[in-house]
Amino acid sequence: MPGIDECLLEAMRLPGARGAALVDWTSGLALGSVGEFPGGDHEAAAAETAEVARLTAEQRAFTPDDGGEGADPPVEDLIISNRDSYHVLRFVPTSFDSSVFLHVWLARSDGNLALARIRLGEMAGRLVLG
Amino acid sequence: MIVVDTTPPPRLPVRDRTGGRERAGGAVSPMLTRLAAERATGVLERERGALYLVEGRVVHAESPFAPGLDVLLLTHGTLEPGVWWEAVERSGEERGAARLLLDTGRIGRGALEVCHLGALYDAAYFALAPSSTPGRFRYGAGHWFGALRPVPVDAVERETLRRRELLDRLWPDPLPDSAPLLRADPAADPLPPSRQRAVLALVDGVRTAPEIARELGRPAFPTLVDVRRLAAAGLVTARFPPPVAQPPPALALPQVNDPDITLLKRLRDALEAL
Structure with missing residues (x-):
């Protein structure tokens, strides 16, 4: 039964992982973080990614055809790429009311998006199911 | 487009x-x-x-x-x-x-x-x-x-x-954080995101934001965020001043003050005469 730190350390084992954090998208608070983050400040990075995650979770354009009302949030993950890295944000559904996501920063040269998506999905499930 | x-x-x-x-x-x-x-x-x-x-x-x-x-x-x-x-x-x-x-x-x-x-x-x-x-x-x-x-x-x-x-x-006004909340009737009806809709559904003129949070089994700060966003969107207002003891309705009739009305009438007449 992994805690937050074990989960983030597991995320850091992904190929190319530079940093990993568990962030609350309502407040922008990082509940935990390991590794490095863009700009060198994990709190600032958390606040910025939280804003993108919140907007994504709230847009009706991104909800599945069945309305997605049952799932909170209706979005599974969010991928952002730039010239040298990938950011993968994986929403974590919980049985209690929360708004958290896993954020992994991957170097583009050795990051594997498909693998990261699958692994983060598994980690999100394990993190809250225990 | x-x-x-x-x-x-x-x-x-x-x-x-x-x-x-x-x-x-x-x-x-x-x-x-x-x-x-x-x-x-x-x-x-x-x-x-x-x-x-x-x-x-x-x-x-x-x-x-x-x-x-x-x-x-x-x-x-x-x-x-x-x-x-x-x-x-x-x-x-x-x-x-x-x-x-x-x-x-x-x-x-x-x-x-x-x-x-x-x-x-x-x-x-x-x-x-x-x-x-x-x-x-x-x-x-x-x-x-x-x-x-x-x-x-x-x-x-x-x-x-x-x-x-x-x-x-x-939303720079802290009053909605603690006062009973009222639904405002917005002219345009922008449908808020589902988490805010859940909060809005419990706004009844009596409950405060912390009480709504408790009812939803949700932390209070995210509820304050939702309430302030709803206030900024014009969907919710705070009751001000917070109600203390409600007087019986019979006593709450507006007190009509005759001198004020005569003054207003004279003012109107004077303006019309200009």
């Missing part, structure tokens, strides 16, 4: 890196900063809540304005009430309720950490609100929950300041 123009959302505030630590230490609670420095163990009781420290780190926080861990874990059926209450009753000096809950295997460490950290920062936000009375520290007092994931004091202080700033940027 139809371009839909929406107001860009306010950016989540980011801590000012220059000298933020000193400011945070001074602005929230100098007493707390001192207790962290001396690695104190005990409970800091303030007007709006309490912070529990173990060796200078925050292990738990409580506030009457924030739903407790029991509300968060039981409302949505994360834990069965029996499991929760047994852990609370059996908790003692050596093994706190957190340890006992994990030992039952009914909740994973990750889930409990996420829920508890959320509740800790949530209650700390209220506990560290500006108060009119000085705080009081009782050395040695522990909490039955036990230590799960201690948080440095400066992280809690920084987050509390950041949250104040976030609310202020969303």
Whole structure:
């Protein structure tokens, strides 16, 4: 039964992982973080990614055809790429009311998006199911 | 092409890196900063809540304005009430309720950490609100929950300041945080996101934001965020002044003041004669 730190350390084992954090998208608070983050400040990075995650979770354009009302949030993950890295944000559904996501920063040269998506999905499930 | 123009959302505030630590230490609670420095163990009781420290780190926080861990874990059926209450009753000096809950295997460490950290920062936000009375520290007092994931004091202080700033940027009036909320009738009806709709559905002119949070089994600060966003969208207003004692309707009839009406009539006549 992994805690937050074990989960983030597991995320850091992904190929190319530079940093990993568990962030609350309502407040922008990082509940935990390991590794490095863009700009060198994990709190600032958390606040910025939280804003993108919140907007994504709230847009009706991104909800599945069945309305997605049952799932909170209706979005599974969010991928952002730039010239040298990938950011993968994986929403974590919980049985209690929360708004958290896993954020992994991957170097583009050795990051594997498909693998990261699958692994983060598994980690999100394990993190809250225990 | 139809371009839909929406107001860009306010950016989540980011801590000012220059000298933020000193400011945070001074602005929230100098007493707390001192207790962290001396690695104190005990409970800091303030007007709006309490912070529990173990060796200078925050292990738990409580506030009457924030739903407790029991509300968060039981409302949505994360834990069965029996499991929760047994852990609370059996908790003692050596093994706190957190340890006992994990030992039952009914909740994973990750889930409990996420829920508890959320509740800790949530209650700390209220506990560290500006108060009119000085705080009081009782050395040695522990909490039955036990230590799960201690948080440095400066992280809690920084987050509390950041949250104040976030609310202020969303809608600068703090009244909706504590007053009974009323639904406003918006001319245009922008449908808010589902989490805000859940809050809006409970706005009835009586409930306050913390009461809505409790009813939804949701931490209070996210509810304040939703309420301020709803207020900014013109969907919710706060009752002001907060109702005290409602007089019977018969006594509340408007008192018609004849001299004022005659004055207004004369004023109208004079204006028309111009």
